[in-house]
Amino acid sequence: MGERERRKKKKIIIGSISAVVFLLLILYFGMAMYFRNHFIFRTEINGWKVGGMTAAQVEEKIGDHVEDYLLTVFDRDGGKHHVxxxxxxxxxVPDGTVEKLLKEQNPFGWVVSIFKQKEETTTLTMEYKEDLIEATVKDMSCFIDENITEPQNAQILLGEDGYYVEPEVMGNRMVYDRVLEKIKEAVAEGKESVTLTDEDYENPEYTKESLQITEAMANIEKYADMNITYQVPGGEEVIDAEQIQKFVQIGEDFQVELNEKEIEKYVQSLASKYNTYADVRAFHTSSGDTVNIGGGDYGWIINKTKEAEQLKADLEAGVPVNREPIYSQRAFVEGADDIGNTYIEIDYTKQHLWFYKEGALVVESDIVSGNISLNNGSPDGVFKIVYKDSPAVLKGEDYQSNVTYFMPFAYNVGIHDASWRKGEFGGEIYKTSGSHGCINVPLEVAQTIYENAKVGTPVIAFYREPVELTAENCKISNAYSYKEPEEQPETTP
Incomplete structure (x- = not known):
């Protein structure tokens, strides 16, 4: 082939290529001009395919499909509700959003769009009818009563193993006004979904993590760790954790308080268990038998008012305690047998007295006690020497007597010498010529008792046969055999 032909062929090839390039450029720029007013290929807006459409066409398409609009409402438990x-x-309602998206696209990028999908998500403004949206929200299943679980506060409860926190119940009751407002906003913006949060619900005021509950449990633990031990006659009494839990009560706003009534109740049980005041005792007599004798004023008495106050103070202090209860009266000796082996025994029936000191008989003697026939019978029961007086003057309504030794044990009744007896004691003298209630003994016996018996020494006085004591001193001294005198009928003159 000649040079001339080669040049001709080359010109033809170059011309063809130039023509193709020119045509492609015309096509490219022509399409670019086209896509200045149309969305480029494979464009989607909020899931709608809008490639090749103008803004007006897109808006018309959105309007045509608005009845198919669906808003999915997700509740906090993952449930779905639809509007x-x-x-x-x-x-x-077109608001220029679509037009804005069209202007923001790059029309020269139309070639790329052939191979790559372009997805746009934007807010599309919507209008709705107020009454219809309100009714629709009210009819949602989450607002039907049978589907609603009410929220419940976390609670502090007392179980078998102590106090514990019952967790809150979040429930699912929604706040209608808040949910409605949130749905309105979502619909107005054309959103496809909206998620409800805690602020859209009625929530418990207190959860297990609330400061009030955690602090309350810490305070309860403080009480639960308390260790209170009483030293009581015959042993120990320990207040265990179960009992302490009964003292604790949860007040308003989970304030941990001590229940004073429960404390008083416990102290009453303590007193009932360990008070021996006026208890009936099985007493082994000097005659070798056993008599049951109660009444009188001897024995342990827990001061319930002061002890309740002290127990509350101990609990509030939160430190271990090991102590005696607070007593308003103590027995002569410690231990379950609070009479011990130092006491005065008076057998009214046998008209005899024994005085033991540390188990040894110090003195015994016949006596003369109160005149039964004149209702002056001496009080029976378990008493104690209240005080000792020497010399003493005994006074009554119709008498006055000087004695050397006087040791009262039951109101104004006591043991004393009686010189006017001229040495005659015992037998049945007391039945007709007895005293006004005191225990008459020989001078030397009174002296021995006076010199050896301490104030507080127990006095056990008893009858072996049933008697009815009606004297005032028997009433006041809580005599075991005291009986209220019967009222005498009025006589008509």
Whole structure:
């Protein structure tokens, strides 16, 4: 082939290529001009395919499909609720958003769009009918009573193993006004979904993590760790954790308080268990038998008022305690047998007295006690020497007597010498010529007792046969055999 032909062929090839390039450029720029007013290929807006459409066409398409609008409402438990556009009179309101998206696209990028999808998500303004959307929200299943679980506060409860926190119940009761407002906003913006949060619900005021509850449990633990031990006659009494838990009560706003009534109740049980005041005792007599004798004023008495106050103070202090109860009266000796082996025994029936000191008989003697026939019978029971007086003057309504030794044990009744007896004691003298209630003994016996018996020494006085004591001193001294005198009928003159 000649040079001339080669040049001709080359010109043809170059011309063809140039023509193709020119045509492609015309096509490229022509399409670019086209896509200045149309969305480029494979464009989607909020899931709608809008490639090749103008803004007006897109808006018309959105408007045509607005009845198919669906808002999915997700609750905090993952449940789904739906709001349909057709149910709320939904209508699309163009606001320039589509036009803005069209202007923001790069029309020269239309070639790339052939191979790559372009997805746009934007807010599309919607209108709805107020009454329809309100009714639709009210009809949602989450607002039907049978589907609602009410919220419940966390609680502090007392179980078998102590106090514990019952967790809150979040429930699912929604706040209608808040949910409605949130749905309105979502619909107005054309959103496809909206998620409800805690602020859209009625929530418990207190959860297990609330400061009030955690602090309350810490205070309860403080009480539960308390260790209170009483030293009581015959041993120990320990207040265990179960009992302490009964003292604790939860007040308003989970304030941990001590229940004073429960404390008083416990102290009463303590007193009932360990008070021996006026208890009936099985007493082994000097005659070798056993008598049951109660009444009198001897024995342990827990001061319930002061002990309750002290127990509350101990609990509030939160430190271990090991102590005696607070007593308003103590027995002569410690231990379950609070009479011990130092005491005065008076057998009214046998008209005899024994005085033991540390188990040894110090003195015994016949006596003369109160005149039974004149209702002056001496009080029976378990008493104690209240005080000792020497010399003493004994006074009554119709008598006055000087004695050397006087040791009262039951109100104004006591043991004393009686010189006017001229050495005659015992037998049945007391039945007709007895005293006004005191225990008459020989001078030397009174002296021995006076010199050896301490104030507080127990006095056990008893009858072996049933008697009815009606004297005032028997009433006041809580005599075991005291009986209220019967009222005498009035006589008509």
């Amino acid at each position: 349909y556009g057709r149910d709320i009179g939904c209508k699309y």
